[in-house]
Amino acid sequence: MQTSYPPLIVMGVSGSGKSTIGEALGQKLGMPFIDGDDLHPRANKEKMAAGHPLNDEDRAPWLEIIADRIGAELAEGTSIIVACSALKRSYRELLIAHAPSVVFVHLVGTQKVIAERQSHRHHEYMPNSLLDSQFATLEDLASDERGILVDLTQTPDQMVSYIITTLDENFVDHQ
Ligand SMILES: Nc1ncnc2c1ncn2[C@@H]1O[C@H](COP(=O)(O)OP(=O)(O)OP(=O)(O)O)[C@@H](O)[C@H]1O
Numbered sequence: 001m002q003t004s005y006p007p008l009i010v011m012g013v014s015g016s017g018k019s020t021i022g023e024a025l026g027q028k029l030g031m032p033f034i035d036g037d038d039l040h041p042r043a044n045k046e047k048m049a050a051g052h053p054l055n056d057e058d059r060a061p062w063l064e065i066i067a068d069r070i071g072a073e074l075a076e077g078t079s080i081i082v083a084c085s086a087l088k089r090s091y092r093e094l095l096i097a098h099a100p101s102v103v104f105v106h107l108v109g110t111q112k113v114i115a116e117r118q119s120h121r122h123h124e125y126m127p128n129s130l131l132d133s134q135f136a137t138l139e140d141l142a143s144d145e146r147g148i149l150v151d152l153t154q155t156p157d158q159m160v161s162y163i164i165t166t167l168d169e170n171f172v173d174h175q
């Protein structure tokens with residue numbers, strides 16, 4: 001039996017575990033993983049590093065780059081996994097414009113737990129002080145969006161297993 005997974009966007013606020021889980025999921029499913037953090041225009045990285053949250057205009061070109069990449073890979077027959085905050089519904093709609101089969105995997109947790117994790121890590125450009133604005137901007141997945149909610153207090157292995165089981169049950173063509 002061959003299983004074909006749709007493109008996946010691992011979403012959530014800064015420090016929710018997108019890179020960790022996206023990479024582990026990619027290894028487990030044999031799908032390429034791309035970290036959206038690496039695709040930000042330099043001006044965006046500099047703005048965040050200076051302690052200022054991005055606005056809709058800042059995020060638009062970055063989301064376009066990610067959407068184009070997902071669409072281009074899909075056109076070649078490859079489903080990829082991307083880590084991308086995708087905080088607002090309007091961003092998610094832009095992201096799926098060229099690839100409606102995308103499934104969003106939202107890593108859900110409290111600000112307290114995420115702030116604690118962030119306090120133990122160093123990030124190339126993202127200061128921990130921006131976590132308030134990340135939560136203020138976040139719009140949870142609505143019931144009519146193609147998505148999975150994952151409790152981020154589990155271990156990465158547990159999260160990856162849960163994501164795969166839920167994908168298999170709800171979003172996968174088994175041929
Ligand atoms: N399930 C988990 N349990 C414990 N620690 C975790 C888990 N997932 C991630 N972490 C840790 O939390 C921190 C943030 O994880 P990660 O960098 O993957 O998040 P992120 O959402 O990609 O962050 P950013 O968007 O800011 O780059 C890291 O130190 C990582 O090792």
Ligand SMILES: O=C(O)[C@H](O)[C@@H](O)[C@H](O)[C@H](O)CO
Binds near residue numbers: 013014037054085087
């Ligand atoms: O939409 C945003 O505000 C940004 O993408 C941020 O979420 C960071 O790039 C990323 O998460 C790194 O911490």
